[in-house]
Amino acid sequence: MEKDKFSVRDLDLYYGSNHALKKINLQIPERAVTALIGPSGCGKSSFLRCLNRMNDFIPGCSVSGKVELDGSDIYDANTDLINLRRRVGMVFQRPNPFPMSIFDNVAYGPRLHGDRDRNTLRDIVEESLRVSALWGEVRDILHTPALALSGGQQQRLCIARAVAVQPEVLLMDEPTSALDPMATARIEELVRELRTRYTVVIVTHNMQQAARISDTTDFFLSGEMVESGPTQQMFTSPRDKRTEDYITGRFG
Amino acid sequence: MSGARKSKDRTATIMLWLVMALTCGMLALILAFLVSKGWSVLSWEFLTKKPRSMMTAGGISTPIVGTLQLVLVSMGFAFPVGVFTAVYLVEYARDDWFTRALRLAVRSLAGVPSVVFGLFGLSFFVIFMGFDPSLLSAGLTLGCLALPVIVGASESALLAVPRDYRDASYALGATQWQTIRKVVLPAAFPSIITGAILSVGRVAGETAPIIFTGAAFFAPRFAKSIFDQVMALPYHVLILATAGTNIEKTRPIQYGTVLVLLFFVLGMTMTGVLWRARLRIRQRAQR
Ligand SMILES: Nc1ncnc2c1ncn2[C@@H]1O[C@H](COP(=O)(O)OP(=O)(O)O)[C@@H](O)[C@H]1O
Ligand SMILES: [Mg+2]
Numbered sequence: 150m151e152k153d154k155f156s157v158r159d160l161d162l163y164y165g166s167n168h169a170l171k172k173i174n175l176q177i178p179e180r181a182v183t184a185l186i187g188p189s190g191c192g193k194s195s196f197l198r199c200l201n202r203m204n205d206f207i208p209g210c211s212v213s214g215k216v217e218l219d220g221s222d223i224y225d226a227n228t229d230l231i232n233l234r235r236r237v238g239m240v241f242q243r244p245n246p247f248p249m250s251i252f253d254n255v256a257y258g259p260r261l262h263g264d265r266d267r268n269t270l271r272d273i274v275e276e277s278l279r280v281s282a283l284w285g286e287v288r289d290i291l292h293t294p295a296l297a298l299s300g301g302q303q304q305r306l307c308i309a310r311a312v313a314v315q316p317e318v319l320l321m322d323e324p325t326s327a328l329d330p331m332a333t334a335r336i337e338e339l340v341r342e343l344r345t346r347y348t349v350v351i352v353t354h355n356m357q358q359a360a361r362i363s364d365t366t367d368f369f370l371s372g373e374m375v376e377s378g379p380t381q382q383m384f385t386s387p388r389d390k391r392t393e394d395y396i397t398g399r400f401g
Numbered sequence: 402m403s404g405a406r407k408s409k410d411r412t413a414t415i416m417l418w419l420v421m422a423l424t425c426g427m428l429a430l431i432l433a434f435l436v437s438k439g440w441s442v443l444s445w446e447f448l449t450k451k452p453r454s455m456m457t458a459g460g461i462s463t464p465i466v467g468t469l470q471l472v473l474v475s476m477g478f479a480f481p482v483g484v485f486t487a488v489y490l491v492e493y494a495r496d497d498w499f500t501r502a503l504r505l506a507v508r509s510l511a512g513v514p515s516v517v518f519g520l521f522g523l524s525f526f527v528i529f530m531g532f533d534p535s536l537l538s539a540g541l542t543l544g545c546l547a548l549p550v551i552v553g554a555s556e557s558a559l560l561a562v563p564r565d566y567r568d569a570s571y572a573l574g575a576t577q578w579q580t581i582r583k584v585v586l587p588a589a590f591p592s593i594i595t596g597a598i599l600s601v602g603r604v605a606g607e608t609a610p611i612i613f614t615g616a617a618f619f620a621p622r623f624a625k626s627i628f629d630q631v632m633a634l635p636y637h638v639l640i641l642a643t644a645g646t647n648i649e650k651t652r653p654i655q656y657g658t659v660l661v662l663l664f665f666v667l668g669m670t671m672t673g674v675l676w677r678a679r680l681r682i683r684q685r686a687q688r
Contacts, residue, residue, distance in 0.1 A: 203572060231574045239572040245565035248588055257583070258573040307569070314573055 154179040154318060154348040155200060160214035162195055162204070169195045171372045173214070177365075182340060182349040184359035184380065187369035188395070193352040194242075196369065197320050200350065201237040202230060218318075235262065237318040238311035243327050244303035246295035246310070251287050254295045254306055258314035273313050280346075281309035282339050301332025305339065312347075319343060321351040325358070337362050356396055360384050368392045435663065439656030447657055456619060456641065457650040461658050466623050467536075467616075467631035468605055468665070474540025474627065475547055475604050480597055482544075483551030484586075490552070491559040492581055511549035516609040518546050523613040537627040539615030546610055547600040554596020558589035595677045602669035606662060608635040618644075634662040 155177035162170035170192045177183050177200075185193045198204045199216055202223060215222045223233055235258075246254050255274040256264075264270055274291070278284040283305040287298070295306055304324055311319060321340070325333040340362050343349050353359050359366055360380060367377040368389075376383065376392045387393045450460030486507070494500040522542030532538040562585050570580040608616075617630035618640060624631045641655035 201572060203568065206568075206571065231576065233574075234572055235574040239568075241565065241568060241572075243565060245563070245569045247566055247569065247584055257570070261573060261575050261579055261583075310569070310573070 152179045153177060154218065155350075156215075156217040156220075157199075158215040158217070160196075160199060160212065160216060162192070162199065163211050164195075164207070165209045169372050170199070173374045175367055175374055175377050177348065177350060179348050180344060180346070181364040182344045182351060182362055183365045183367065184363035185350065185352045185367050185369060186354065186356060186359050186395075187375075189354060190371075191369040192372045193354075193369055194322050197239075197322055197350060197352055200318070200320055201234050201239055202228075203239065205230070235314050236316055237320060238314065238316035240304070240307050240311055240319065240321040240324050242323045244300055244307055246298070246303050246306050248294070248296055250292045251295045251298070251306060252291040255309050255313050257310060262314060274309075277309040277313040278306075280312050280343070281305045282335065282342075283309055299332070301328050301335060304328060304332070304336060308336075308339065308343075316347065318348040318350065321349065323352050323354065326354075333358075356384075356398075368395065370395070432663075435656060435660050439653065439658075439660040442653045442657035443660065448661070451621070452619070452654075455646060456637075456654070457647045461634070461637060461654070461661065463620055463623060464632040464634045464637040464658065465661065467620070468634045468662075470536055470624055470631055471540050471543055471611065471633055472601055472605055474536060475543035476597065476601065478541055478544035479547040479551055479600070483548050483597075484555050484593060486548075486552050487555030487559055488581060488586070491556055492577070492585070507549050507552050510545075511553065514609075515546060515607050518542055519610040519613050521545065522610060527614055533628065534613070534615045534630055535628045536615055536624045536631045539611040539631065539633075540627070542610045542614045543604045543607060546607060547597075547604050550600040550603065551593075551596055554599070555589070555593045558592035558596070559585060561592065562588045591680050592677070595673050595680065598669055598673035598676065602666045602673065605669065606635055606666045608633075608639055611636060634658055634665070638662065 153176040157173055157175050157177075160170055160173040161168070173196065185196060187193055195204065198207075199212060200218075200223075204210045204212060212224060214224075216224055218233070218237070222228075247257065249257075252274055255277050256270045259270060259273050264273065275284060275288075278287060283302060286302060287306075295303065298306060304327075308319070308324075325336050328336065337358060340349060340351060344364070351363065363380045365378065366380045366383045368375045368383070368387075368391075370391055376387060376389045378388075383392065384396060387396060447460040448465065449462050451463050452461065453459035486503075490500065490504060490507075494503070519542065522538055522545070526532045526538035526541050527534055530538075532541075566584050566588060567580055570584045575583070611633055615630050616633050616636040620630060620632050638655055638658050641651045641658065
């Protein structure tokens with residue numbers, strides 16, 4: 150692992166008076182899969198939303214500290230949010246394709262950012278669907294409604310949609326929690342492939358999933374980052390007692 | 402269930418049935434009455450010919466076209482203004498006293514009697530704006546009447562668009578306006594249209610708002626410009642019923658006109674209601 154994509158320093162997050170993230174310090178390596186694990190309510194999603202500033206939309210949410218992306222603080226006053234979210238894509242817990250065609254879903258991002266040419270768009274759509282391993286299944290039904298796809302296909306479509314704006318980072322918040330085991334396996338396989346091109350940060354409450362797909366794991370507990378390290382090491386010889394208790398299933 | 406509660410339950414069911422039967426019966430009675438009085442004059446001629454001989458003969462094409470023109474002008478005004486008011490209220494406005502006052506104003510507008518709109522139209526559009534009694538003044542006045550319906554329907558349509566869609570759009574780097582224009586409005590559009598269709602039904606049947614603002618007692622031809630006066634179906638009925646000189650001859654025309662108006666209004670309402678029902682089913686299927 151060469152370089153850190155994100156470097157988070159002394160990050161605090163409050164929802165009103167609820168101190169949801171406490172002095173988080175961690176690095177997220179580039180072109181690798183980082184898993185965020187921990188019991189529900191510990192702040193994984195809140196942390197993830199700090200990385201593309203989706204927390205800005207939540208009333209009463211305030212953040213302090215530094216989140217550096219390639220060395221510059223994204224919480225800086227003159228950060229271009231549009232550009233930030235273009236560089237840092239997001240896939241949500243529940244598949245949320247737009248109520249439009251498969252093609253229009255994938256082309257949505259590129260169109261926002263000014264791509265109008267039909268051929269360019271067609272190429273981007275095909276490439277993105279290939280990356281998300283959906284092309285073979287939808288190549289003949291590109292202009293049918295995305296909502297007619299199965300849940301697993303919808304989630305891969307959401308990945309294609311995120312990939313279409315050529316992000317550097319993909320944030321995924323429990324992307325398989327609404328899917329059946331077969332669909333989950335496909336997404337996991339896909340995540341492993343994505344790491345060659347993107348920095349992936351994935352929230353999961355499924356320990357086996359974290360162990361299978363991630364290079365680095367960060368363990369969160371009640372708003373604190375307890376332990377961070379190579380996944381292998383974390384699951385075989387955790388340094389912290391609380392990590393050990395959690396991954397051996399003693400709580401959470 | 403105890404015996405007493407069971408019998409109360411049965412009584413309630415029967416009462417509800419009776420009330421419903423009464424309502425349906427009344428509607429059927431009204432329809433039957435109008436059809437029996439007016440059906441005989443309905444013909445292609447009646448729909449396509451202009452009134453003749455002091456409106457005692459000929460058809461009602463001028464009021465039909467006039468009503469359609471009024472609907473067009475009123476919707477041309479009320480639809481965009483209503484939709485954008487709702488977009489402002491739902492998407493942009495903060496929850497402060499101004500927003501609450503605006504919302505209250507719109508709600509209250511829905512309860513204002515239509516004759517008040519007529520007087521407002523007279524003093525504002527006709528006199529103050531100097532539009533004179535015209536298609537424009539009457540259309541805008543009807544538009545004001547439709548406004549609260551369209552704002553209300555659009556507000557609930559926008560609120561019903563799932564948060565997920567907005568999140569997905571913002572996460573791709575969309576601005577707020579891009580998100581509204583490309584995701585939120587298209588998703589809300591079918592329900593907004595339903596609201597608009599229902600308000601067309603309301604607008605087309607109103608008399609009071611247009612009497613002082615642009616409805617003509619008689620016009621020999623169709624309005625060519627928005628500054629011309631127009632004949633309208635509901636006003637035509639009123640005139641035939643109250644100012645007719647030859648009652649024997651105008652009565653059938655009057656009932657024929659009522660029937661045409663009723664078919665138009667009921668047709669619009671039915672379209673709106675059916676469309677809404679279809680939407681609900683489809684939305685449920687998507688969840
Ligand atoms: N939108 C929100 N508004 C207020 N509090 C929130 C919001 N989202 C999360 N929280 C609170 O922040 C804490 C962490 O939540 P979250 O980040 O969703 O945890 P996780 O994803 O690990 O389950 C919880 O106490 C939760 O109640
Ligand atoms: Mg979560």
